Amino acid sequence: MYYYRRKTSPIKWLIIALIIAAIGGLGYWYYVNYFSKIDFSRPPVAIENINQPLEELDNTIFANLMASDGDVQVSINSQAYEKVLPGMILHQQDKIKTADSSSAILKLENGIIIRLGANTEILLQSMIDKKIVIEQYQGRTYHNLPSLEKYQVKYQNIFATAMGTRFEFITNSTNNFAAILDFENKVKVEVMQGENILLAASLDANEKALVDLKAAKKDILKIDNFDPKILVKEAWYKWNFDQDSGQAGKLTAEEPDFSITTDSLELAAEKKENGIYLSWSVYNLEDFKNYKIVRSEKNSELKYPDDELIKSSALKDFNSYLDNKVETGKKYYYRICVLKQNDKVICGNVSNVEIAKEEKDMTAPTAPLLSARITVSGVNLNWIANTEEDFAEYRVLKSLTNPIPTVPSIGYLAIKNKGQESYLDKDVNITSAGNVYYRVCSLDASGNSACSNVVTIVNGQVK
Numbered sequence: 386m387y388y389y390r391r392k393t394s395p396i397k398w399l400i401i402a403l404i405i406a407a408i409g410g411l412g413y414w415y416y417v418n419y420f421s422k423i424d425f426s427r428p429p430v431a432i433e434n435i436n437q438p439l440e441e442l443d444n445t446i447f448a449n450l451m452a453s454d455g456d457v458q459v460s461i462n463s464q465a466y467e468k469v470l471p472g473m474i475l476h477q478q479d480k481i482k483t484a485d486s487s488s489a490i491l492k493l494e495n496g497i498i499i500r501l502g503a504n505t506e507i508l509l510q511s512m513i514d515k516k517i518v519i520e521q522y523q524g525r526t527y528h529n530l531p532s533l534e535k536y537q538v539k540y541q542n543i544f545a546t547a548m549g550t551r552f553e554f555i556t557n558s559t560n561n562f563a564a565i566l567d568f569e570n571k572v573k574v575e576v577m578q579g580e581n582i583l584l585a586a587s588l589d590a591n592e593k594a595l596v597d598l599k600a601a602k603k604d605i606l607k608i609d610n611f612d613p614k615i616l617v618k619e620a621w622y623k624w625n626f627d628q629d630s631g632q633a634g635k636l637t638a639e640e641p642d643f644s645i646t647t648d649s650l651e652l653a654a655e656k657k658e659n660g661i662y663l664s665w666s667v668y669n670l671e672d673f674k675n676y677k678i679v680r681s682e683k684n685s686e687l688k689y690p691d692d693e694l695i696k697s698s699a700l701k702d703f704n705s706y707l708d709n710k711v712e713t714g715k716k717y718y719y720r721i722c723v724l725k726q727n728d729k730v731i732c733g734n735v736s737n738v739e740i741a742k743e744e745k746d747m748t749a750p751t752a753p754l755l756s757a758r759i760t761v762s763g764v765n766l767n768w769i770a771n772t773e774e775d776f777a778e779y780r781v782l783k784s785l786t787n788p789i790p791t792v793p794s795i796g797y798l799a800i801k802n803k804g805q806e807s808y809l810d811k812d813v814n815i816t817s818a819g820n821v822y823y824r825v826c827s828l829d830a831s832g833n834s835a836c837s838n839v840v841t842i843v844n845g846q847v848k
Contacts, residue, residue, distance in 0.1 A: 444514045446494035448475040455487025455503075475509055482506035483524070485727065490628075493517065497536060498529040500628065502621055503727050510539075525555040525672075525726075527625045542577040543596050551629065552588075555671055557726060560699065561598040564671050566611060567591070576606055593671070611671075618648065619670055643688055643730050650721045650733025660709030661738050665721045667704050668731075675699050677722040677730070678706055682715060688732050689722040714742035746831035750776055753806075753825045755837035757847050763811035768825050768837055770806045775830040781808050782824040788841070792826045792834050815845040 450459075450473040458466040459473060460480040475481060475491065483489055483505050491499040495514055501507065505524025511517060515534045519526070522540075530536050533549040540556045543563050550570035556563045565574055567588040574594040576584040584606040586594055595607045616622040652665040663678065677689040678696040696706050711717060716739040722732040753768035766781065779801040782790040799808055813821050820843050826836040841848045 445477050445512045446514050446517075447512065448479075448491040448493050448499070448509060449473075450475065450481075451490040451492045453483075453487075453489040456484035457487055457489045457501075458482055458484075477509055477512035480506065480508045488624075495534060496531045497534075498527075498531075498628075500527040500529075500625055502526070521554055521556055523556055523558045525553060525621070527551075527553050527621075529629055541598065542583075543598070544575045544577065545572055545594075546575070547572045553625075553671075555726075557674075563596045563598075565594045565596075566616075566671065567593065568613065574606070615648065615669060616671075619672070621672075641729070643732070646731050646733060650723065650731070652719060652721050652733050652736045654717075654719050654736040654738045656738050656740060657707070660707050661711055661717060661719070661740075662705070662707050663719055663721070663736075664705040665733060667702060668723045672725040672727065673701050673723055674726045674728075675724045676703055677724055679720050679722060680708065681718045683718075685718050685735060685737070687718055687720050687735065689720075689724065689730050692720075711740055713740050715740055746775065746829065746833065748829075749833040749835040750827040750829045752835035753779070753827055753837040755823065755825050755840055757823060757840040757842070759813070759815055759842060759845065759847055761814050761816070763809050764813045764821070764823070764842060766808045766810065766823055766825065766840070768806050770803065771827045773829060776803055777828045777830050778802055779805070780826045780828065780834075782826060782836070783810065784822045785819065788820075788822050789839060790822055790824045791836060792828070813842055813845075817842070817845045819844065 450469055450471070453469050453471075457469045458481070459469050459475060460466045461475070463478065466480075466482065469481070469489070481489060481491070481501065483501050483503055485503055487503050489501045491501075493499070493512075497517065499507070499519065502525040505526060506522040507526060508520040508522070510520045517534070517536045519528075519538045520540070521538055526538070528536070528538065528547070529551050530547055530549055536547055538545045538554045540554070540563050541561075545552065545554055545565045547570070550572060551568040552572045553566040553568070554563070555566075565572060565588065567590055569590050572588040574586045574588060574596070575582050576596060576598075583602070586606060586608055588594055588608070591610055591613060593609055593611050595609065597605055613622075613626075617626060649666050649669045652663060655662045668676070676696075676698045677694060679687050679689050679692040680695045681687040681692045684692055695708060695710075708717075708719075716737060718735055718737045720732050720735050722730050724730055750771050750773045753771065755766060755768045757767070758765045768779075771779075780792055780797040781799040781801065782792070782795050783798040784790040784795050787795060798810065801808065810823075820841060823840040823842070824836050824838075826834050828834045
């Protein structure tokens with residue numbers, strides 16, 4: 386039996402080949418446009434971002450570590466902090482922090498510059514282009530925004546929102562305090578309470594907002610002016626201003642532990658009746674932490690913390706103090722210092738006061754002129770009053786054996802005050818036998834004394 390074998394049409398094989406090629410091309414397109422663009426070194430979007438629109442995720446930008454000085458560390462993908470490497474790229478939810486005497490510069494993909502001072506930590510909370518949010522945990526940051534894109538820095542419930550400006554954001558986690566300084570255009574400052582705005586203000590150039598979260602509501606947010614010409618004397622501001630103007634250079638992170646200023650903390654010391662009164666000009670920079678008043682009896686170049694601390698205050702407006710723990714005959718040196726937020730110390734001039742030892746009053750008061758009259762009722766003593774300003778008291782003396790009684794060898798009969806220039810001794814009268822000797826002594830506040838003439842009674846008669 387024979388079977389007829391049909392020949393396969395070449396068109397069929399051509400169609401099969403075209404289908405295979407199409408599947409391969411689709412696979413290649415999918416790889417190029419999807420898998421090749423995934424950064425597998427980074428974890429998937431966090432749970433809280435699952436509902437974030439895909440177009441926003443596509444618009445996230447990165448930050449480039451342009452420069453670092455000192456001890457700078459980063460946390461990538463919520464991992465432990467590790468030392469930075471030159472040119473590192475940071476993405477949304479990454480963190481960066483600086484240690485003491487350290488600094489860093491980040492440049493965002495859209496041109497925004499963030500500079501971190503010493504002891505600063507921030508989180509790149511949102512890196513969606515035109516919706517940048519930086520969360521600052523501590524320290525100070527400087528932000529240069531060349532473009533008109535919404536940009537926000539937050540600390541707890543404090544938000545600073547700006548576009549196309551330059552501003553500084555300072556936080557003090559110990560005192561729950563923040564300061565925002567606006568150097569150009571406008572910055573909006575808001576203090577939130579839950580989902581609602583508790584307080585808000587719009588800063589103009591050369592204005593600053595001081596936010597104290599521990600204060601009563603009326604004192605939480607305060608607006609004040611500042612002078613950039615004064616700020617530029619501080620290394621941090623000079624560095625930022627130089628960077629803004631294109632001048633390269635490092636922040637002088639090697640700020641000395643101790644420095645002297647003539648722009649503030651000018652001290653005057655004055656002797657008062659109840660101590661030494663100190664007054665000074667307040668510290669005028671934003672890195673203030675505490676006033677430290679130091680005193681020394683020997684060191685004319687005293688400073689904090691080397692010498693005796695007599696007063697500490699965290700109130701920036703604090704500008705006077707009375708030192709009432711002083712002694713006569715001593716010389717005291719004083720100095721007002723400020724402990725800054727980076728724990729560096731800056732001090733003003735030294736002022737001294739010498740408390741002269743008062744010479745003891747050796748001048749005796751005038752001796753009273755004593756007279757006496759004796760009756761059956763007793764001996765009535767009278768004398769002329771003393772007029773000295775430092776007069777203290779009269780002492781009436783009586784002796785049966787000593788014809789010249791004196792103070793203090795003879796016990797006194799009575800003590801009289803000014804205006805009481807008489808005394809009646811009822812134990813002696815005209816019937817008494819024997820001799821009795823009377824005398825009155827005047828004493829002053831220094832213990833000097835002068836005694837009157839002696840009145841003698843012999844057998845009941847004044848002699």
